[in-house]
Amino acid sequence: MSVPVTIRDIRPADHAAWLTLWQGYLTFYKVSLPDSVTAMTWARIIDPVCPVFTRVATIDDAVIGFSTCIIHPRTWAVEPACYLEDLYVDETRRGIGAGRALIDDLLAMGRRDRWTCLYWHTNADNATARRLYDHFAPADGFVRYRLAITAPQ
Numbered sequence: 579m580s581v582p583v584t585i586r587d588i589r590p591a592d593h594a595a596w597l598t599l600w601q602g603y604l605t606f607y608k609v610s611l612p613d614s615v616t617a618m619t620w621a622r623i624i625d626p627v628c629p630v631f632t633r634v635a636t637i638d639d640a641v642i643g644f645s646t647c648i649i650h651p652r653t654w655a656v657e658p659a660c661y662l663e664d665l666y667v668d669e670t671r672r673g674i675g676a677g678r679a680l681i682d683d684l685l686a687m688g689r690r691d692r693w694t695c696l697y698w699h700t701n702a703d704n705a706t707a708r709r710l711y712d713h714f715a716p717a718d719g720f721v722r723y724r725l726a727i728t729a730p731q
């Protein structure tokens with residue numbers, strides 16, 4: 579029997595649930611962030627003016643996953659693009675379609691709001707995530723260069 583997954587905007591009352599998932603996401607990436615960064619991320623997510631937004635996946639009203647995106651202007655088009663920065667589903671709720679539903683939801687938003695594209699990065703060896711992503715489109719072959727910026731001493 580399929581489990582009904584619902585996608586909706588995140589709400590201030592979701593803070594505790596989001597924090598648990600966020601910590602799980604950071605653990606998945608073996609990353610530890612200062613609490614001030616997590617607090618700022620939450621503040622951005624719930625600020626309706628900020629171009630960062632989060633959609634959550636729920637089952638029986640429990641928040642079990644999220645997508646966090648940034649809408650940004652482009653140089654090659656009038657309409658904006660949407661960068662999917664974070665996607666996560668609770669470990670105990672994987673494989674039942676929540677990840678796919680979160681991406682489908684963004685595609686529907688993009689069609690409604692006329693984004694030119696929805697895009698994201700993943701590790702080449704993230705086989706589970708890529709198995710899901712390959713249902714949507716093949717990876718486009720771009721290679722990322724990333725330079726850490728340090729302040730002058």
Ligand SMILES: CC(C)(COP(=O)(O)OP(=O)(O)OC[C@H]1O[C@@H](n2cnc3c(N)ncnc32)[C@H](O)[C@@H]1OP(=O)(O)O)[C@@H](O)C(=O)NCCC(=O)NCCS
Pocket residue numbers: 603606665666667668671672673674675676677678679699700701704706707709710713
């Ligand atoms: C990637 C991720 C968001 C996918 O979420 P999900 O809700 O499991 O996704 P879905 O259920 O929609 O689809 C997952 C795919 O894996 C399969 N799968 C089956 N059982 C699974 C299980 N126990 N765990 C994970 N995937 C499973 C699904 O069947 C599906 O593949 P298929 O359509 O070819 O059958 C989730 O695995 C996750 O949070 N991973 C850790 C964080 C991460 O990698 N995020 C992405 C960073 S770019």
